[in-house]
Amino acid sequence: MPLNIAVIGLGRMGKRHVHTLLYRVPRAKVVAVCTTDPHEIEWAQHNPEYTEFGIAIYDDYDKLLSSQSNLQAVWVSTSTDVHAMQTLKAIEKGLHVLCEKPLSTDLTEAQSVVTAANAHPELKIMAGFSRRFDASYRDAAVKIQRGAIGTPFLVRSNTCDLKDTSGFFVRYASRNGGIFVDCAIHDIDLTLWYLDNPVPKACWAVGSLQAHPELAAAGDVDNAVGMVQFWGGKMAYFYCSRTQAHGHDVLTEITGTEGKVMVNVIPRANAVVLADKGGLRHEVQAEYWQRFEEAFAVEANEFVDAVLGDRRVPVSLETGLVVMKIGRALQDALLSGEVVRFDEGGERLN
Amino acid sequence: MPLNIAVIGLGRMGKRHVHTLLYRVPRAKVVAVCTTDPHEIEWAQHNPEYTEFGIAIYDDYDKLLSSQSNLQAVWVSTSTDVHAMQTLKAIEKGLHVLCEKPLSTDLTEAQSVVTAANAHPELKIMAGFSRRFDASYRDAAVKIQRGAIGTPFLVRSNTCDLKDTSGFFVRYASRNGGIFVDCAIHDIDLTLWYLDNPVPKACWAVGSLQAHPELAAAGDVDNAVGMVQFWGGKMAYFYCSRTQAHGHDVLTEITGTEGKVMVNVIPRANAVVLADKGGLRHEVQAEYWQRFEEAFAVEANEFVDAVLGDRRVPVSLETGLVVMKIGRALQDALLSGEVVRFDEGGERLN
Amino acid sequence: MPLNIAVIGLGRMGKRHVHTLLYRVPRAKVVAVCTTDPHEIEWAQHNPEYTEFGIAIYDDYDKLLSSQSNLQAVWVSTSTDVHAMQTLKAIEKGLHVLCEKPLSTDLTEAQSVVTAANAHPELKIMAGFSRRFDASYRDAAVKIQRGAIGTPFLVRSNTCDLKDTSGFFVRYASRNGGIFVDCAIHDIDLTLWYLDNPVPKACWAVGSLQAHPELAAAGDVDNAVGMVQFWGGKMAYFYCSRTQAHGHDVLTEITGTEGKVMVNVIPRANAVVLADKGGLRHEVQAEYWQRFEEAFAVEANEFVDAVLGDRRVPVSLETGLVVMKIGRALQDALLSGEVVRFDEGGERLN
Amino acid sequence: MPLNIAVIGLGRMGKRHVHTLLYRVPRAKVVAVCTTDPHEIEWAQHNPEYTEFGIAIYDDYDKLLSSQSNLQAVWVSTSTDVHAMQTLKAIEKGLHVLCEKPLSTDLTEAQSVVTAANAHPELKIMAGFSRRFDASYRDAAVKIQRGAIGTPFLVRSNTCDLKDTSGFFVRYASRNGGIFVDCAIHDIDLTLWYLDNPVPKACWAVGSLQAHPELAAAGDVDNAVGMVQFWGGKMAYFYCSRTQAHGHDVLTEITGTEGKVMVNVIPRANAVVLADKGGLRHEVQAEYWQRFEEAFAVEANEFVDAVLGDRRVPVSLETGLVVMKIGRALQDALLSGEVVRFDEGGERLN
Known part of the structure; x- marks a missing residue:
């Protein structure tokens, strides 16, 4: 059974992450994407791939979280200022998170994500240090x-x-x-x-x-x-x-x-x-x-394998803080x- | 709907082609593999990926062709001496074929494949000049x-x-x-x-x-x-x-x-x-x-897209003859x- | 008429400068070398090239300056601590000087060389920034x-x-x-x-x-x-x-x-x-x-040509100070x- | 005592060989050059280097051979069709020869040079395989x-x-x-x-x-x-x-x-x-x-050293024939x- 995942953010990188998941990560299923940008919404609605692979399109992160009942993980690929908030909400919902670096430009906020993650050892929370x-x-x-x-x-x-x-x-x-x-x-x-x-x-x-x-x-x-x-x-x-x-x-x-x-x-x-x-x-x-x-494909596969196999994620959140x-x-x-x-x-x- | 494809031959390259199809070609579904080598059969039977992705394992090419009713295409990756025969049988069955180079070491036999392919313009028959x-x-x-x-x-x-x-x-x-x-x-x-x-x-x-x-x-x-x-x-x-x-x-x-x-x-x-x-x-x-x-992944995707979209294959069989x-x-x-x-x-x- | 030049210092670089002058600078004639190291003296005395090309060997810089009446220039290639002193003495004697970098490890002393050189615009005084x-x-x-x-x-x-x-x-x-x-x-x-x-x-x-x-x-x-x-x-x-x-x-x-x-x-x-x-x-x-x-050969030739042609030296001493x-x-x-x-x-x- | 040498031919390469000998070969003295081209004669007559280093300029090879009584060696750098003839004449005169490759475009003529050279083992005759x-x-x-x-x-x-x-x-x-x-x-x-x-x-x-x-x-x-x-x-x-x-x-x-x-x-x-x-x-x-x-400079030095030291030349003429x-x-x-x-x-x- 593949991992049901949503990509949050459909900017340049969000679109690429969707592509990576579709083309390079057979154990993941992209069930939804989310963006607040109307142009990106429209772009996604007219992209035949999103239809072909059955990807739901949301303009609101909270709505996505509440309505995608089978969702297991999110890939946070928005602008840095909302990384921490979105990761925290996902953790609250019991979702695994692959969050693009950095967790936050604010050290205190970044620390709060680490604290929340540590409180949920059953969840795989990983910072995207792709190199x-x-x-x-x-x-x-x-x-x-x-x-x-x-x-x-x-x-x-x-x-x-x-x-x-x-x-x-x-x-x-x-x-x-x-x-x-x-x-x-x-x-x-x-x-x-x-x-x-x-x-x-x-x-x-x-x-x-x-x-x-x-x-x-x-x-x-x-x-x-x-x-x-x-x-x-x-x-x-x-x-x-x-x-x-x-x-x-x-x-x-x-x-x-x-x-x-x-x-x-x-x-x-x-x-x-x-x-x-x-x-x-x-x-x-x-x-x-x-x-x-290629590194993004490896990263996505290793994150998905860590979740499905309940293994440690390859990069710790604490490293991100230092x-x-x-x-x-x-x-x-x-x-x-x-x-x-x-x-x-x-x-x-x- | 993905393309149902079988990989014929499970030697070094056959195994890799299966991997390429699973990991890099979301529009294809590997429904079966075939090999006459008992060690390869056993290897495949114990490979959890083959179970996970639901790949049937055959020790006989004819049996595969006759029993896989939804099969649409084969990727011929056996030794050169049976390329032509297997391609011809697939054409007879109305299957699309991606055949590893060369079609044959015998020019007359290679010509017979080209002739058969030309007689079936509705089928995509492509020689695998991966470079x-x-x-x-x-x-x-x-x-x-x-x-x-x-x-x-x-x-x-x-x-x-x-x-x-x-x-x-x-x-x-x-x-x-x-x-x-x-x-x-x-x-x-x-x-x-x-x-x-x-x-x-x-x-x-x-x-x-x-x-x-x-x-x-x-x-x-x-x-x-x-x-x-x-x-x-x-x-x-x-x-x-x-x-x-x-x-x-x-x-x-x-x-x-x-x-x-x-x-x-x-x-x-x-x-x-x-x-x-x-x-x-x-x-x-x-x-x-x-x-x-990477080239094999591109080749596989382009072949699958050519079949699903009914487009010309990117390398003609005639080139292979010259x-x-x-x-x-x-x-x-x-x-x-x-x-x-x-x-x-x-x-x-x- | 070639330029009569002496190489001061016969360490690793002094030996090389002699070689450069002999083999690459036909407009210079090495008339003398000087070193205070007895091993280097002995090495020079047993080097047939020094005999063949008629190079006098001194163990005292002052003696060299006083006895080589046709001397026109010196190439200072000693350890940094005596660069300035030797350059100043040569200037006093009315000799052109190519001095290895740096002029001195002491800025005041280096300045004194620049001052002396500026007082003798008829002399070519160049710091050896070979690159x-x-x-x-x-x-x-x-x-x-x-x-x-x-x-x-x-x-x-x-x-x-x-x-x-x-x-x-x-x-x-x-x-x-x-x-x-x-x-x-x-x-x-x-x-x-x-x-x-x-x-x-x-x-x-x-x-x-x-x-x-x-x-x-x-x-x-x-x-x-x-x-x-x-x-x-x-x-x-x-x-x-x-x-x-x-x-x-x-x-x-x-x-x-x-x-x-x-x-x-x-x-x-x-x-x-x-x-x-x-x-x-x-x-x-x-x-x-x-x-x-090769750069040392170009440097030596350009220094010699500047002296013989009474042209500006290619690197100013002031640069060396900054x-x-x-x-x-x-x-x-x-x-x-x-x-x-x-x-x-x-x-x-x- | 340096080796007195003449460069025969003042085309592109002849000029360069003169330069090499002047700047890189202190044991050689270029006493003369020869060319039949009036433009090259004029160029040489107006080149201050030729005056400075005392190089005689000839428009006739035989005249050069007969009038340069102290001549010890020639560097043949003319067009291929006269290489053999000029080398043979030099051998007759008892001169050492560095001859540009090939000895001749005619195998029989090339053989005649080898034969003449072998008859004069006291002379150093070398083909210029500069690589x-x-x-x-x-x-x-x-x-x-x-x-x-x-x-x-x-x-x-x-x-x-x-x-x-x-x-x-x-x-x-x-x-x-x-x-x-x-x-x-x-x-x-x-x-x-x-x-x-x-x-x-x-x-x-x-x-x-x-x-x-x-x-x-x-x-x-x-x-x-x-x-x-x-x-x-x-x-x-x-x-x-x-x-x-x-x-x-x-x-x-x-x-x-x-x-x-x-x-x-x-x-x-x-x-x-x-x-x-x-x-x-x-x-x-x-x-x-x-x-x-650089290779030409090494070649010239090794040729001159072989002559002055009466040592074997580094490339045999026979190799040139094969x-x-x-x-x-x-x-x-x-x-x-x-x-x-x-x-x-x-x-x-x-």
Whole structure:
């Protein structure tokens, strides 16, 4: 019996998650979708796939929760500001939840989700740190565990988006918590993973506006570099950008005492190289979907298998909290110009 | 309503096709599988997925055809020597067929399949030239069509397998028609695609045995290079190998008057690079499944969509015949040491 | 008439500079070398090349200056602590000087060299920022000047050395001024070049000891990441390491509003790739000589041509001072954990 | 005492050889150059370097030989049709000779040079197979000798030139012996080197005209693929082109039973990559000088050292003869369409 699941949010990612569930997750059945956007409602109503696969369309989350009596799980893919509220409501209803990162831009609210989840150990509540499901990142983890680079002590990780000239990004930006919360969150998560959950000691960041001056109003930048020092001598540094010319460029390097693992340092859209008057050239994927489509399918399958098999979800909610704490500290350092420091327990000091 | 399909053959590829259909093709329903191998039968009977998804298991192809009353299509994935017979029987039964390449190692038999298929235009009969569904090969075709390399006149294409030390390959080799028929068939198909169906004029080939002396008995080699001259000045050359140390290395280069498109000239298993005492290193996929898994999913979806939507299949059976003709000529040249020549109509002269 | 030049210092680099002058700079004649190390003296005395090309060997710099009456120039390649003194003495003697970077680890002393040089405009006094003579860095500069990346605003630059297990590095380390002064100085120089001489505003750095605990005594680390914010929104960040497993890895990326130029992001010792059971692998040069041998030859020729043709030297001494100022600030930030700030004129505030 | 040498021919390569000798070979002294081209004479007379370094300029080879009494060696860099004659005259005069490849397009004439050289063992007579002096090709040889790829059995080697739209190439083409003699000669030489002097058994070639129809008159093509089978099962195949869009693309792959060594399979002008709207792009060197400048310097130094030290020259003249024999056979196969065969002693049968 497949898992009955609803996708909440039908923006760019919500639509993709529906597609992933339909095409890549045979053990799940998409019974409903929900969006408050009339254009998205209309788009769904005219999409023959939604009819073919029998997907109910809702414009109200509460209505969906109350009327879908067979519903077992929701995939929360709305804007960050409602992630926590929607996850909490689902937990109350006894539903399993796969919630897109971050749980919230507010640490207290994020904590409330973790608390609620811990009160319901029978429910599978998972934060969507999709890179943990990517084959290359997993291969890197395996290599590191096997000792290929000795003891890892340094992570460099970039999340750089293609410059968006459609205005889409800027409209959405005010609700995303800032560049380090929105972009670097995956990089921070990977750092915790590869450096074995180090405790932050201090961080600093610099940034500037290169293409989206409108972000100044929200106290944000479109290019930023941040550095984190951990207790014990480990380190990480991140570059986030909204203005890349060549594509979606997401990379991670883990340096250890005996070597280095590089993930996607030279981004490639596919296996094609063109040789012409300009030399040799290959294209780069335009956005993270092309880079991580496969990872999303693995993530969805593993979440569904965890629910159906009553197994632990592969990423804990608590990890998400530490990631948020570092992301916020970097964002604060960026705005204040001051070093943000933590005590040895990881509690923020300023 | 999904398409009811059976997978014939449960060898390495048959199992994978079942998986592709279950996990990647929501519009198909695998109703049955068939194999004459008792070990494969047993394996399938103990595979919980086959139970979960309700797949009937047969040890006899005729029995499957006669008892599965709702069956609409078969995916023929047996050894080459029974491809034609099984396809013909399916056509007689009024079933759509996706048949793994090649249709047959015998040109007359292959022609009989084409004739039968042409007599049943209501049926979708497609040869599985899976590379045509690969994103990189398609991107290459788009670039060429857009004029990125001027007029293409030369193809270099390799199909090189990782050395198989398990004995599996040698056991199977006697039924595969020889290295140019078994390996180069995809390379020849790509050549016809990219050079716009040129007519062969002459070909020659050389080869030798490096790791599998047992192949000598079957008149075959494990490494071979072949060259094809087409009427009008276009050319192609192929390298096929069974003995690569580093992995499954399949590449194609198309040279034109204004540039060159290279597909997978540097093979990579994933986006990971390891830097250590040996320098910088990346792994290569071990076999074609890792390289072409996605292409098989696209192929299966396009076949199913063609059947359900009553649309033309994306690869014609006739192409398969020309491919076979060139493959056989190369194999003959390899064995005889003589140039094999064709007239301007593409009819073989010696 | 060739330029009569002496090489001061016969350590690893001094020997190489002699070789460069003999083999690559036909307009220079090496008339003398000087070293205080008895082993180096002996090595030179038994080197047939020194006899063949008529090179006098001195164990005392003053003696060399007083006895070589035809001497026109010196190449100072000693340890950093005597660079300034030796350069000043040469200036007093009316000699042209090519001085290895940095002029001094002490800013006041470095300033005194600049002052002396400015007082003798008839002499060519050049600091050896060898990367400015490298073909790839120059190509990057040309591309940037032609607008290939729009307006450059961010530099990432690494100087990472192969781990030295011979003990040579640690012995030398106490006199080099710290990791940011010794390693990052080239990266800072490149940043000033590519970002068009921006004024520093603030910097911070973190680092730790991974392989050379002896460095703790000198207040240094063997791995460090530093970040510089410039007035106006430009930024740079640097990674310096003494502990790489794979080789000498020196790279620079310049990001602009319309693109990015990458220099040596994938280091390669040569054009060879080995495919074997481990996948595809290429080696990395072991040290900066292999990477920059050609640049040293260009540098030497340009210095000699500037002297003989009475033309401006290609790198000004003043640039070296700003580079040192930033290098020291990063080193101080590394040790103190505090942000080091500069006013809008580039004067250090703390 | 340096070696007094004259460069014969002041075309593109002759000028470069003079430069190499002046800038890279301190043990040689260029005493004279010779050219029959009045434009080149004039160019040399107005080149200040020729005055500065005291180079005499001749318009007649015999005059040069008779008047330069201190001359010890000549570097023959004229067009192929006079290589043999000039080398023979130099031998008669008791001069050492570095002669550009090939010795002659005529096998009998080439043999006469070898015979003359063998009669004068006191003279160093060397054919300029410059790739043997390239660091990457040498590294490949070392790796192969150390067993990195098991037993090598297959060579793929390309010599592909950037399309010349200046007309220079076509003017010169009539005297170069055809594409396989002019281009593939280095590839054949490398094959003999890496496969340990195998004996040719059969070869075939195809080619066509893509950009230079004028070559038809000389019985030549501008793109050709050729294949050589050696006695014992080793093989080689070559692609030569005059019409590449992206640059000078010269590569070699040696496949063995346990691996493969690839030399310059992805050509790169330098270490720069540009990321912009088109993706990631690097340039390719425009001609062989950029690729092999360093190799020419090594070659010149090793020749001069062999003469001054009375040591064996690093490439034997005999090798050049076998290379020519295979080159001519490929060219003949290209024109006739027939397989050219050799007996087990390497004597041509048709």
